[in-house]
Structures are given as C-alpha cells and as structure tokens.
Amino acid sequence: MADTNKELSPFVTLVSADGFEFHVRRSAACVSGTIRRMLDVQNNFSEAQSGVCHLENLSGIVLEKVVEYFYYNEKHHQSSSVADMDIPADLCLELLMAADYLDT
Amino acid sequence: MSGRARGGKIRAPRRALTKDDVDCESVWEVLHRAFREIHARNASQLSFEELFRNAYKLVLKKKGEFLFENVKSLEISILDTDVKSRIVDLATPSLLLSGSSETSSVEKRTAGERFISALTKSYQDYSIEVGMITDVLMYMDRISTAEGRKPSIFTIALGLFRERILRAAVSEELSMSILDLLEMTLLDMIALERSGEMIDRPLIKASCRMLENLYETITEEESTKLYLTSFEPKYLDASRDYYRNEGQLLLQEADATTFCSQASRRLKEESERCQQSLSRVTEPKIIAVIEKELIAAHIAEVINLPGTGIRAMITNDKIDDLRNLYDLVHRIDQRLKPLKDAVHNLVLEVGEEINKSALQTASEKQQPKAPEKKEPGKGPPPKPLNQQTVAAVNWVEEVLKLKAKYDKLWERAFRCDGVMEKSLEISFQDFINGNSRAPEFVSLFLDQYLKSNGKDKTEAEVDALLDSGVTLLQYLADKDILESYYHKHMAKRLLMNKTISRDVERSMLSKMKVKLGNQFTVKMEGLLKDVELSENLTKQYKDYAAKLEAKKSSKVDLEMHVLTMTVWPIFTSESELRSCVYPAEVAQVKESFEKFYLGKHTGRKLTWMHHMGEATMRATFKKDGQAVTYEVAVPTFCMMVLMLFNDHEKLTFDEIQQLTNIPTEQLIRTMQSVAVAPKTRLLKKEPMSRDVNPTDEFSHNPDFKHQFRKFKVALVSEQSNKVENAEERKETQKKADDQRGLLVDAAVVRIMKARKSLTHQQLMTETIQILSSRFQPEVAMIKKKIETLIDREYLERGPDPANPSYNYLA
Incomplete structure (x- = not known):
C-alpha cells in the first residue's frame, strides 16, 4: 500500500484473487520467473510501475504458501540438505498449478 | 506419500479458472x-x-x-x-x-x-x-x-x-x-x-x-553469426586491399623509419578499432592481415632500403627505429630471418673492414719509423710500441667497440632476443676468425695491458679492458693457438718483471678458466708457481750465501728464476745454451748458487739461460778530472762484455767473442746496443757504423753522458720482443699443428676405446665435437690421423667397404 510508485523499493505487493495483500521482499518475489518479468523495469509494464501485482489465478491461501516458499527458497537455495517445507496435502495440487503458472 | 499417511485429503483445485x-x-x-x-x-x-x-x-x-x-x-x-x-x-x-x-x-x-x-x-x-x-x-x-x-x-x-x-x-x-x-x-x-x-x-x-x-x-x-559470416570477411578483404596498397605506397614514398612507425601505428589502430568499434574476435584476424600484407610482404625490402634501412639505423644508433623494426619482424617470423641476415652481413662487413685495416697496419711495419729518424727536431720516436702491437691493440679495441655497440643494440632494440643473440655471436665468430691472426692479436692486446706500462689507465680501466678481452676469447675458434701465444707472452712478462702484479695475472687466469675451462690454464698456472718458488729460493740462497761468505764481502747480488723446463715456452737453440765465460766475480756467485741448489735438490740439472738475464752495474766515467758514476741496467751479455773493459783498453769483436764465448748473433746485438745505439754508447766503436764486423775495435768511451744517473740499456732487437716475425709465426703454427695432431689422436683413441666400433661418419662427428672446444679441427687432418692409427694397429677397418667403419683393437 505504502510503497507504490517507488520503482526500486525493496518491497512489492502481491494481491491474490480474493483480495489478500502480501508485502514481499522484491528479491524473494523474483524467485518466480513470472513475477520477475512482471516487475522488470526495462519492460515497464504497469506492474513494474506500481509495484503491485494482482495475481488473478491464485487464492489467498495458496499465495500465502507461495510467499512462504519464496522466502524459504531465497534462504536456502545455496545450502544443501535442508529440511522439506511443510506442505498441507489438501493444497498440493493447487500449489502445483501455481508453481506452473509462476514459473518457480 | 507423507500427506496421505497423515490422512489429509487432496482437494481438487478449483475449477473456476479452467471452467469458463x-x-x-x-x-x-x-x-x-x-x-x-x-x-x-x-x-x-x-x-x-x-x-x-x-x-x-x-x-x-x-x-x-x-x-x-x-x-x-x-x-x-x-x-x-x-x-x-x-x-x-x-x-x-x-x-x-x-x-x-x-x-x-x-x-x-x-x-x-x-x-x-x-x-x-x-x-x-x-x-x-x-x-x-x-x-x-x-x-x-x-x-x-x-x-x-x-x-x-x-x-x-x-x-x-x-x-x-x-x-x-x-x-x-x-x-x-x-x-x-x-x-x-x-x-x-x-x-x-x-x-x-x-x-x-x-x-x-x-x-x-x-x-x-x-x-x-x-x-x-x-x-x-551474421557478423562472422557476412561482415567480417568483407572487412578483412577490404583491409587486405587497403594495406596492400599502403605497403606499396610507403615503399615508394617513405623511408624505412616511416614505414616501421607507420606499420606499428596501424597495428595499434587496428587492435584499438577492434576493441572500440568492431568486435574483439576480429582482432587476431585483422592483425594477421596487416602482418601479411603490410609487413611480411615488404619487410625484407625495408630492411635493405638504401640510405634508411637497417644499415643507416645501426650506423646512426637509431635505437627506437631498430626496436620498431625488430618488433615488426618478430611478429611475422619468430626466427627473425630477414633481420638476422641483414645484421649478420653488416657485422661481417664492418668486421672485414677492421680486419683489413689491422692487417694493413701490421704489414706497414717499419715504414713510419724511417722518416721520423731523419727529423732530428722531433724528439724520440713514440715509444717502441711496435706497429704490430699497435695493430693488435687497435684491432681488439675496434672489435670490442663493435661488440659493445651491438650488445647495446641487442639489449635496447632487440629486447634481449635469444635468436638475435645467437646470430650476433655467430657473426662475430665469423669475422673474428676471418682474421687469421686473431689469436695472436688478442693475446698481444692482453699482454699490452697486463704489462706495467699500461700507465695512462687506472686499475679499474685496465680491469675492464681485460674483462672485455676475455669475452673475445670465446669467439676464437683456434683456442689452442691463443693458448700458446698467451703462454709465451705471459712467460716473458713474468721473467722481465713487466707484469703489473701477480694478482692481476692470477685473476686473469681465473677469468680465462671460467670461459675456456681448466685444461686451458694449467700451463700458465705452472708459470706463476715457478716464479713464486724462485722468489723463495732467492731468499734462501741469500741467507745461505750470507752465512757461507760472511767474511768475503761479495760485490755481486744474485736474483734468479728457476724454471721447470717443460712448462716454459722459451725456445732454446743449442747455441744459446752454450756455456759462456762469466767475469770472475760473477762466475763465483754462479758456482756458489749451483752448489746450493744442487745440494738442495739432488739429481736436477741446472741450465743457465744467459740471454734472458739482466744485470745492474755501476760504471764510472772520468772526464776532465770529473768522475760521473752511473747505475746501468744491462742484459747479461752486455754485462759480460762491459766487465772486460775493466781490464782491457781496446778489444776487437773477435777478441771479445773469444773471451766471453757469446754466440755470434747475440754478440752482434749486444755490441750494437752498447756501442751503436745513440743513447747508450758506453763504448766507442772503430770504425763508426751501424753494422758490426768481426774486425771492429771497441774501446772505452770517455765522452759518454746520459741525462739520468740510472738508466737501462736495451738489447737492440729485444725492444719488440713480443711480436713474431713471419718465420716465428710459421713455427708457432707448426707447433700448434703438431699439438693438434696429438689431440686428435688422443680424441679418436678415447672415443674408439669407449665405443669399440663406429662408422666413419659417427667417428668424425664425435671427434669434431670433442675437439671444437679447443680448435676447429680439419677433416683432412682427422682422416690422416685415423690412417696412422690404423697403421699403428690401434684401429682396424670394418668388413664392409661400402659402409666404412672402424673397430678398436685392444
């Protein structure tokens, strides 16, 4: 909400289809190829300008898990033998689809 | 799996998205x-x-x-x-x-x-x-x-x-x-x-x-890439044309200096262009184009450009231009063929020049002396530094100057390139050995500066000169000839007490040893040893004599060198060894020393080399009632003659010879130096002429005067003792050849003993290889030596005449 219009603000806002907003560190969000391209300053789409990404495909619950994964990935992507993330079984298919969509 | 184990249920994704x-x-x-x-x-x-x-x-x-x-x-x-x-x-x-x-x-x-x-x-x-x-x-x-x-x-x-x-x-x-x-x-x-x-x-x-x-x-x-498939070939083609044109244009219009600087500028430009305008991948290609079209095609011509080519660059010390040129040549040819050849020719040419002028000076010999004698106002002719020595010293100095110049070029223009170093070395070797008297000249040069009369130079200068002289040694092919010359010169230096100091001699020897090996200096070290032993011996003898003849106050002081025959290169003909009659006082001392020495070392033989000796004597001349006493240093023979005039007023040549038993030739020279030479006319000669005849009469010269109280009488032809005449030179050459024959024999036998059997070709190569450190062996000589070795049954021929080989016979 606060960090609109600041192109290189270190945080971006991800909005789920049902209106939940997540403030995420830019570097973490860019774990997703789709979001990275969305925010690419050079391409300069509206998302890059506002720093807000409306993700119409994802529900709040899924997005929350996705954001959790972003941080998890950013934290551990260099280290090996890390404990698996806890994935609730009922979400796993939707998460798979989200992963496909977000190119993570 | 884990999800199901926990009993959770997989919920199907919402269909909202895919449904519509x-x-x-x-x-x-x-x-x-x-x-x-x-x-x-x-x-x-x-x-x-x-x-x-x-x-x-x-x-x-x-x-x-x-x-x-x-x-x-x-x-x-x-x-x-x-x-x-x-x-x-x-x-x-x-x-x-x-x-x-x-x-x-x-x-x-x-x-x-x-x-x-x-x-x-x-x-x-x-x-x-x-x-x-x-x-x-x-x-x-x-x-x-x-x-x-x-x-x-x-x-x-x-x-x-x-x-x-x-x-x-x-x-x-x-x-x-x-x-x-x-x-x-x-x-x-x-x-x-x-x-x-x-x-x-x-x-x-x-x-x-x-x-x-x-x-x-x-x-x-x-x-x-389009760049590689389309643009780059076109670019290279265009450049090729451009540089081909430019090369021809430059050759027509510009001099070598401009050509080189232009070429290096182009190289820099092109690589800069590749970095700033085009692509780095093109850089090696375009450089190759320049190298081929601009440099390789024309460099040989540029090097030989009259007036501005390498000749002018070297003559005028254009170091920067030469460095440019070297860089260019180095690019196209690691072996530097064109540059090498040009420098080689140039060095040879200058070297020939030096050789020629040196030999010319050497052969001019006596000419300049004659006119000088006729001009009385001119004072004494310049020191009896004989023409030959002058030629030798000049030659060596010229060569050293040339070498110093090229060393500088090599270091500063040719970036210490190994190939160039080798080539320069070969060039120097070639022209130095083009002078058949090079070994003699080098030895004369060293002699000149090892003698104490290199007076106008400081010690450090002399040292530097000697150092550079030694560097020349390694270029000489006939090192054995040098050895024999140096040996002879050194012997004379030591005996005549002319050497600067023995330390210098010794350091010289060690320098040579470093360059030429141990074997080379063995004999020379023998010389030094003998001289030192002799000094000791003299001292011991003096003690001995003092004890023995305390009562008799001997008027004669003896100092002598006892030399090992085999080590000293002093040629003794029979006549010179003939025993001479010494004046009584001297004879007594001589006998006393003989007794002393033979008592110390039984079984040795002492031979007196009269012609090498020197005596200092006091002579008193009375004129108009005034007595003037001089202290004169004379050769032994002179001493013997002069002592005769203590007892006789007048003697003929024949009489003198009878009384002293000095060989005729020596006596003539002796008489010339004491009666004819203008400065040292201690005796009067009748009739007064340059030549000495058996019937000439000699008498005391009461008019004798000399500006110093102490002076030296030199034996007439001894003044130029260092240089050989043609005959002596032949002699030296012959001796060297004999020496070489022995070395060849030894080398062949040594090789065959180790190998038992070798083909002719192999034997030749090995022999030459072994000997080349001392001299340049001739193939004919080796062949002859092999023949004689076969005759003497050291070797036998192999069975197959088509493929000549030899076997060693134990």
Whole structure:
C-alpha cells in the first residue's frame, strides 16, 4: 500500500484473487520467473510501475504458501540438505498449478 | 506419500479458472492489441499479469500453435510496414551513389551515419519489444520448447528481422539488400577513419553488436553469426586491399623509419578499432592481415632500403627505429630471418673492414719509423710500441667497440632476443676468425695491458679492458693457438718483471678458466708457481750465501728464476745454451748458487739461460778530472762484455767473442746496443757504423753522458720482443699443428676405446665435437690421423667397404 510508485523499493505487493495483500521482499518475489518479468523495469509494464501485482489465478491461501516458499527458497537455495517445507496435502495440487503458472 | 499417511485429503483445485470456456479469438484480440501497444512503446498502460494470464489460458487450452502462428504473422506485418519503411526512407540516393565528389562525400557520410543509426536504433528497439512479448509469452515458449518443437518466439522474431529487414532490397529497382548497404557504409566509415578522420565509433560498435546478435539460421550456432559470416570477411578483404596498397605506397614514398612507425601505428589502430568499434574476435584476424600484407610482404625490402634501412639505423644508433623494426619482424617470423641476415652481413662487413685495416697496419711495419729518424727536431720516436702491437691493440679495441655497440643494440632494440643473440655471436665468430691472426692479436692486446706500462689507465680501466678481452676469447675458434701465444707472452712478462702484479695475472687466469675451462690454464698456472718458488729460493740462497761468505764481502747480488723446463715456452737453440765465460766475480756467485741448489735438490740439472738475464752495474766515467758514476741496467751479455773493459783498453769483436764465448748473433746485438745505439754508447766503436764486423775495435768511451744517473740499456732487437716475425709465426703454427695432431689422436683413441666400433661418419662427428672446444679441427687432418692409427694397429677397418667403419683393437 505504502510503497507504490517507488520503482526500486525493496518491497512489492502481491494481491491474490480474493483480495489478500502480501508485502514481499522484491528479491524473494523474483524467485518466480513470472513475477520477475512482471516487475522488470526495462519492460515497464504497469506492474513494474506500481509495484503491485494482482495475481488473478491464485487464492489467498495458496499465495500465502507461495510467499512462504519464496522466502524459504531465497534462504536456502545455496545450502544443501535442508529440511522439506511443510506442505498441507489438501493444497498440493493447487500449489502445483501455481508453481506452473509462476514459473518457480 | 507423507500427506496421505497423515490422512489429509487432496482437494481438487478449483475449477473456476479452467471452467469458463475461453473464446480463442477474443483472447487473441486482447493480446493482439496489447502487442501493438508494446511495439508502439506504450507498455506501461498494460498489465503484465493480465496478458500473461491470457496467453497462459490459450496455451492451457491447447491453442499454443494458434497463438504462435498469430504472433508470427503479427510480427511480419509490423516489420514489413512500420520498421522497414523507417529504414528504407533513409537509404537515400546519395548514400547509394558510389561516386565521390567533394560535396557528395560529406553528404554521403552524414547520410550513412543517419542510416546506420536508424537501423541500429530500430534493431535495438525491436529486440527490446520482442523481448517483452517473449516475456508475456513465456509460458508458451516453455511448453513448446520443452516439447522440442519450436525455437523460442524471440529467436523467431530476430530471424524475421533478418529476413524481412536486413535481407530486404533497399528499393524495388536495386538488388542491393539493406545488409549490403549497411556493410558498405561501415566499410566506408572505417576507410575514412584510416585516412585520419573522426567517425562515430559507438555507432559502429552498436551496429556490429547487432550483427553479432543475429544468426544465419534459427539454430543460432556460434559460427553463423551474421557478423562472422557476412561482415567480417568483407572487412578483412577490404583491409587486405587497403594495406596492400599502403605497403606499396610507403615503399615508394617513405623511408624505412616511416614505414616501421607507420606499420606499428596501424597495428595499434587496428587492435584499438577492434576493441572500440568492431568486435574483439576480429582482432587476431585483422592483425594477421596487416602482418601479411603490410609487413611480411615488404619487410625484407625495408630492411635493405638504401640510405634508411637497417644499415643507416645501426650506423646512426637509431635505437627506437631498430626496436620498431625488430618488433615488426618478430611478429611475422619468430626466427627473425630477414633481420638476422641483414645484421649478420653488416657485422661481417664492418668486421672485414677492421680486419683489413689491422692487417694493413701490421704489414706497414717499419715504414713510419724511417722518416721520423731523419727529423732530428722531433724528439724520440713514440715509444717502441711496435706497429704490430699497435695493430693488435687497435684491432681488439675496434672489435670490442663493435661488440659493445651491438650488445647495446641487442639489449635496447632487440629486447634481449635469444635468436638475435645467437646470430650476433655467430657473426662475430665469423669475422673474428676471418682474421687469421686473431689469436695472436688478442693475446698481444692482453699482454699490452697486463704489462706495467699500461700507465695512462687506472686499475679499474685496465680491469675492464681485460674483462672485455676475455669475452673475445670465446669467439676464437683456434683456442689452442691463443693458448700458446698467451703462454709465451705471459712467460716473458713474468721473467722481465713487466707484469703489473701477480694478482692481476692470477685473476686473469681465473677469468680465462671460467670461459675456456681448466685444461686451458694449467700451463700458465705452472708459470706463476715457478716464479713464486724462485722468489723463495732467492731468499734462501741469500741467507745461505750470507752465512757461507760472511767474511768475503761479495760485490755481486744474485736474483734468479728457476724454471721447470717443460712448462716454459722459451725456445732454446743449442747455441744459446752454450756455456759462456762469466767475469770472475760473477762466475763465483754462479758456482756458489749451483752448489746450493744442487745440494738442495739432488739429481736436477741446472741450465743457465744467459740471454734472458739482466744485470745492474755501476760504471764510472772520468772526464776532465770529473768522475760521473752511473747505475746501468744491462742484459747479461752486455754485462759480460762491459766487465772486460775493466781490464782491457781496446778489444776487437773477435777478441771479445773469444773471451766471453757469446754466440755470434747475440754478440752482434749486444755490441750494437752498447756501442751503436745513440743513447747508450758506453763504448766507442772503430770504425763508426751501424753494422758490426768481426774486425771492429771497441774501446772505452770517455765522452759518454746520459741525462739520468740510472738508466737501462736495451738489447737492440729485444725492444719488440713480443711480436713474431713471419718465420716465428710459421713455427708457432707448426707447433700448434703438431699439438693438434696429438689431440686428435688422443680424441679418436678415447672415443674408439669407449665405443669399440663406429662408422666413419659417427667417428668424425664425435671427434669434431670433442675437439671444437679447443680448435676447429680439419677433416683432412682427422682422416690422416685415423690412417696412422690404423697403421699403428690401434684401429682396424670394418668388413664392409661400402659402409666404412672402424673397430678398436685392444
């Protein structure tokens, strides 16, 4: 909400289809190829300008898990033998689809 | 697995998204409009997420193919209309004209710049736009490329750019494509820059980068970059022509210096151009072009350019030019053939010159002396530094100067190149050995400075001179001849007490030892040892004599050198060894010493070398009642003669000879020095003439006067003792040859003993190899020696006459 219009603000806002907003560190969000391209300053789409990404495909619950994964990935992507993330079984298919969509 | 184990239930995803039937056409309509917006640079109005979601939907609906084809045709239409028209408009007639009047060339240049910048700009824009579209269509790319069906839409679009823009004809009536035009314009620009104008380098760099990013085919292999396949060959061709022309022009118009500096400037320019304007990959190629067309084709001619070529550079010490030249030659040929040959010839030429002038001086010999004697006002002729010595010293000094010069060149211009060093060494060797008297000259030179009369030089200077003399030694091929000369000269120095100091002699020997090996100096060290022993012996004898003859006050003081016969190269003919009659006082001392020495070392034989000795005596001349006493240093023979006049008023030559038993030849010289030589006329001679005849009479000379109280009488022909006459030289040569014969024998036998059996060829090579450290053996001599060894049954011939070989017979 606060960090609109600041192109290189270190945080971006991800909005789920049902209106939940997540403030995420830019570097973490860019774990997703789709979001990275969305925010690419050079391409300069509206998302890059506002720093807000409306993700119409994802529900709040899924997005929350996705954001959790972003941080998890950013934290551990260099280290090996890390404990698996806890994935609730009922979400796993939707998460798979989200992963496909977000190119993570 | 773990999920199921916990009993959780997998919930099916909400169908909301996939449920609604998507209308392909309308979705495409949205994308289509958006893509046109992107090409119009209005992306900030668009939501990436929305576009992405739409593309995603289409692909999920298995409409990927449909989407792909649509995008492709959209791109084609955009390229054909918008982009192309922008560029073709700028391909103005002035740009297409190849004629160049003054105004049109300026016009053409600006037109060219506009054209290139438009083309690169549209390329850059287009690739950014396509990049954005590709991002939007990422999902499509991911699916289709993963299935291996199609290349990425980005590649396709760039391929389209190549086909639709670069390969398109500039206009309907011309067959020239835009790419051709671009390349032509670029080459024009570079030609402009080569002729010294400023051009827009970043612009050229940008267009080259464009060509580097485009490929011939969609597989995008590294080697099919347009830059490599199309532009670079043309560029290299054009450069080749350019530099071929320039090389010829430079040769016609400029001198070697300009050529070299121009060539190195071009090299620098081209590599700079590759870094700043073109591409780094071209650098080695274009450098190779310059090397081949500009340097390799002309360098030999440049080196030999009369007036400015290498000859002039070396003569005038143009170090920088030479360094340039060296760098150029070094580029094209690691072995430096042309440069090496030129320098070699030059050194040989100068060397021949030095040799010739030295030999000439040497053969002029007595001429300058004669006229000087006739001019009485001129004072004494310059020191009896004989012509030969002068020639030798001059020769060596010239050679050293030359060497110093080339050493400097080698260090500063040729960057201490190993090949050049070797070549220079060979050149020096060649011309030094071209002088058949080189070993004698070097030895004379060393002699000159080892003698105490190198007086106008400080010790350090002498030391440096000797050092450099030693460096010359290694160039000599006939080291054994040098050895015998040096040996002889050194012996004389030591006996005549002329050497600066024994320390200097010793350090000289150790220098030689370093250069030439142990064996070389063994004999010389023997000399030094003998001299030292003799000194001790003299002291011991003096003690001995003092004890023995304390009562008799001996008037004679004896100092002598006892020399080992085999070590000293003093030639003794029979006549010189004939025992002479000494004056009583001296004879007594002589006997006493003999007794002393033989008592100390039984079984040894003492032979007196009268002609080497020297005596200091006191002589009193009375005239008009005044007595003047001189202290005169004379050779032994003189002493013997002069002592006779203590007892006799007048003696004929024959009488003197009878009384002293001095060999005739020696006596003539002795008499000349005491009765004829103008400064030291201690005796009067009747009749007064230069020649001494057996009937001449000698008497005391009461009119004798000398400006010093102490002086020295030199034996007439001894003054130039250091140089050999022709006969002696032959003698030395013969001795050296004999010596060599022995060495060859020894070498052959040693080799055969180790190998038992060898072919003729092998034996020759090995023998030559062993001997070459001492001298340059002649093949004929080795063959002769092998013959005699076969006669003496050291060797036998192998059984096969077609393949000559030898066996060793134990």
